[in-house]
Amino acid sequence: MSDPVEMNISSDMDVVRARQEGRSKALLIGFSVSEATLIATAISELARNIVSYAGEGVVALQAVQTGSRSGLVIVAADKGPGIANVSLALRDGYSSSGGLGLGLPGVRRLMDEFDLVSAPGRGTTVTVKKWRPRM
Ligand SMILES: Nc1ncnc2c1ncn2[C@@H]1O[C@H](COP(=O)(O)OP(=O)(O)O)[C@@H](O)[C@H]1O
Numbered sequence: 001m002s003d004p005v006e007m008n009i010s011s012d013m014d015v016v017r018a019r020q021e022g023r024s025k026a027l028l029i030g031f032s033v034s035e036a037t038l039i040a041t042a043i044s045e046l047a048r049n050i051v052s053y054a055g056e057g058v059v060a061l062q063a064v065q066t067g068s069r070s071g072l073v074i075v076a077a078d079k080g081p082g083i084a085n086v087s088l089a090l091r092d093g094y095s096s097s098g099g100l101g102l103g104l105p106g107v108r109r110l111m112d113e114f115d116l117v118s119a120p121g122r123g124t125t126v127t128v129k130k131w132r133p134r135m
């Protein structure tokens, strides 16, 4: 099991780096190239939201193994303004910034597990998991 990775995110460059790191880690733990690309996309969307809405935060990647399953956990956390209406933010096409509003709902669809904890003034933590398909 590879070591956890934690990356500070505050710039476009950090978003790109998080995306690349996510792709390599996914490949390292046995995901296919196409799965690794989807995982990298999800990481990129979460990191992009940190830069856009919170200014700075962290993205952590951790390989996990439970019983017969192995996969990757991604935690994207910030201490930014938080999200007042989480169910609205998860709706396709909702954006407070004139964006496409497909980031969070897209990440939810790409991953197997999705958890978002946020409150105004308290920041936002998104935890997602992707499991490797059983052989
Ligand atoms: N880390 C965050 N902190 C505060 N608000 C966020 C964060 N991530 C997402 N949001 C809010 O949720 C909305 C939807 O996010 P998303 O689906 O990625 O769409 P987009 O980024 O295109 O607006 C954003 O417009 C923003 O209002």
Ligand SMILES: [Mg+2]
Pocket: 045, 048, 049, 099, 102, 103, 104
């Ligand atoms: Mg977004």
